[in-house]
Amino acid sequence: xxxxxLRVIALRTLHAGPFEFVLAPGDCLAITGPSGAGKSLLLRMxxxxxxxxxxxxxxxxxxxSMSGPEWRSKVVYSAAESGWWLDxxxxxxxxxxxxxxxxxxxxxxxxxxxxxxxxTGERQRLxxxxxxxxxxxxxxxxxxxxxxxxxGKAQLEALLETQLAAGLTLVLxxxxxxxxxxxxxxRGHLTAGRLIVSG
Numbered sequence: 514x515x516x517x518x519l520r521v522i523a524l525r526t527l528h529a530g531p532f533e534f535v536l537a538p539g540d541c542l543a544i545t546g547p548s549g550a551g552k553s554l555l556l557r558m559x560x561x562x563x564x565x566x567x568x569x570x571x572x573x574x575x576x577x578s579m580s581g582p583e584w585r586s587k588v589v590y591s592a593a594e595s596g597w598w599l600d601x602x603x604x605x606x607x608x609x610x611x612x613x614x615x616x617x618x619x620x621x622x623x624x625x626x627x628x629x630x631x632x633t634g635e636r637q638r639l640x641x642x643x644x645x646x647x648x649x650x651x652x653x654x655x656x657x658x659x660x661x662x663x664x665g666k667a668q669l670e671a672l673l674e675t676q677l678a679a680g681l682t683l684v685l686x687x688x689x690x691x692x693x694x695x696x697x698x699x700r701g702h703l704t705a706g707r708l709i710v711s712g
Contacts, residue, residue, distance in 0.1 A: 517573065518682040519651050524558055524567035529706035531567060538680040543697030545690055550703045552686040556653040560590035571651065589649040593656040595640035597628040602639060610642050617668050633660040638669060651682045670696060
């Protein structure tokens with residue numbers, strides 16, 4: 514695997530940045546910081562969803578050399594509250610990831626269920642499965658365990674650890690310092706639009 518997977522160079526908006534870091538396959542940059550500091554904005558800029566200056570490289574290839582859909586199929590962003598545009602869970606998946614769902618404590622028949630009848634925690638776990646479906650090299654997760662109980666959180670973290678071991682590069686925003694310590698190969702603290710990264 515190449516040493517460098519994701520490089521962020523002088524990424525900024527008017528009120529946040531510049532952000533700079535380099536991640537390798539298997540790295541997890543776990544970002545903490547107060548609400549309103551710009552954590553979600555940073556993820557959205559990396560996903561090329563919000564206007565920004567600076568450069569982002571995936572495997573040494575610039576984001577500007579790809580179309581938006583191509584970039585976002587490789588650098589997948591999952592919001593804290595993901596959108597669901599079809600009625601039933603299974604309609605959001607090309608192939609139903611039943612085994613991965615079981616690892617997250619989800620029933621096999623949940624794919625037959627109406628999205629509206631799923632709990633917030635179920636939707637949060639399903640959003641992760643949906644983000645993983647294209648097997649992206651980079652995953653951007655915004656508070657993926659905010660609605661989960663301790664068992665659900667442990668199951669989701671275990672799945673992420675497996676994905677990291679297989680070479681996934683992860684940028685994780687969390688309000689849980691203990692989770693940042695457990696998952697992060699690098700730690701980032703973002704406050705007042707500035708990110709400090711430590712090993």
